Amino acid sequence: MKIIVPMAGRGSRLRPHTLTVPKPLIPIAGKPIVHRLVEDIAKVLDEKIDEIAFVIGADFGEKVETDLKNIAESLGAKGTIYYQDKPLGTGHAIMCAKESLEGPAVIAYADTLFKADFTLDKDADAVIWVKQVENPSAFGVVQLNDKREIVDLVEKPEEFVSDLAVIGIYYFKDVAVLKGELQTVLDKNIIRGGEYQINDGIEAMKAKGMRFVPGKVDEWMDCGNKNVTVETNSRILNFLQEDGEQLVSEDLKMENSEIIEPCFIGENVVLKNAKIGPNVSIGNGSKVTNASIENSLIQTFAEVSNAKLKNAMIGNFARFDGEFQEISIGDYSVLE
Structure with missing residues (x-):
């Protein structure tokens, strides 16, 4: 099993704290956000993690790279560093790590923490982790059929579709399939909002009949700005x-x-x-x-x-x- 962590953004909303340290390395309850994230993913997966691939900015520096490799090693995994030189979206960031996109993998964006106790459905082609929210119009949500399979992804729905918000963590039984679809997105220059999006790769997989299911988390905590980071620190401490x-x-x-x-x-x-x-x-x-x-x-x-x-x-x-x-x-x- 692999974990892919796109984290090239500095975190402008958390300045001045991210001027010298990338946001995923800001400590929460004494441990960097990204460290807590991969530890919690490993607990849910309940199996050996072979590799953790971090996609970072080229200007993050040697110390950051060393710290990230040490985090991977603390979980018994190989730490691999990739670079995203331009902020071209989630799909582009994932493809920066294309050499590692083989076999079962979790992709997780390093600006969120969660608490969950569910069994991962490894028979599904993919799992999208979600959290039930009170205001779904502010989020991207998943729509389910009567078999509780994901049939659609809807961004900030104006009318009620679902209250299950996508939190930015995904499992793929074979992430090479996503890699192939995202390569097509890049080759055809499919851009939304000026960026290449993971959702276009996911939609292409669903169109080919691949089965997506939700993995529901109990808590979803943001680290986007100072106030919510302090709040998340409090919740993690508890x-x-x-x-x-x-x-x-x-x-x-x-x-x-x-x-x-x-x-x-x-x-x-x-x-x-x-x-x-x-x-x-x-x-x-x-x-x-x-x-x-x-x-x-x-x-x-x-x-x-x-x-x-x-x-x-x-x-x-x-x-x-x-x-x-x-x-x-x-x-x-x-x-x-």
Whole structure:
């Protein structure tokens, strides 16, 4: 089994945090988004992952490539790096990894997290993962027949078609079939909205009688901008607490401070005269002094002092000293 992860976009809506780090590597509860994504996919698949192919921007840098290969290796898989040099859509991004498009595979876009407990129907030609939503007109949805097979994909329907929204994760029994159809899309220059779309490859497969079924997830969490990323961090912390995971590092140095769970506290963190939580993540090497923080995400080696923060996101190596509450400052920034 392979996992293909298109992630070449920097994540402009999450700036300034994505100016130095691509969005999929932003940590949620102490672990990069893409790391949590592939781990959760592996749990649902419940079988060995042989390869994880990452499609990134050519300017992401050597450290990002090393980090991604390490994520793959942590799951016992080979990590492969491909490049997408222009933002030409989902179909184009997938085809940038065409050398890896053989055999059973999951394709997953690295800007979302999920929680699911379903058995993958490996007899189907493909599975499209969906989430029941209250406002289907804001999403692409799948339409089912009476056999609960997918018969149509409808983008932002004005009239009710279905409340099962496509979350951007797909399983293909043989992804080489999709590769063939997407090659046709590229060769015939089939463009929608200025981009090559995966849906055109899927529609071609369905037209040839291939069976698509839904895989329904229980939770679907976005990491598109600061507010939803902080919210997703809170939700993941609660899930991890329910699962009994150890979230606070044993080497925490704490003086006259309080932690209200759930919180993630990384290694070599110092808390002095601080009240932390609930729903706070603090990355390795950070220091918090004379501060109260809740529902926030603090990355690595940050310094926070004399602050009362709520719904905040602070980048790596940033320093913050002040009385603002809802803030978002990027890596290496100083506000004091």
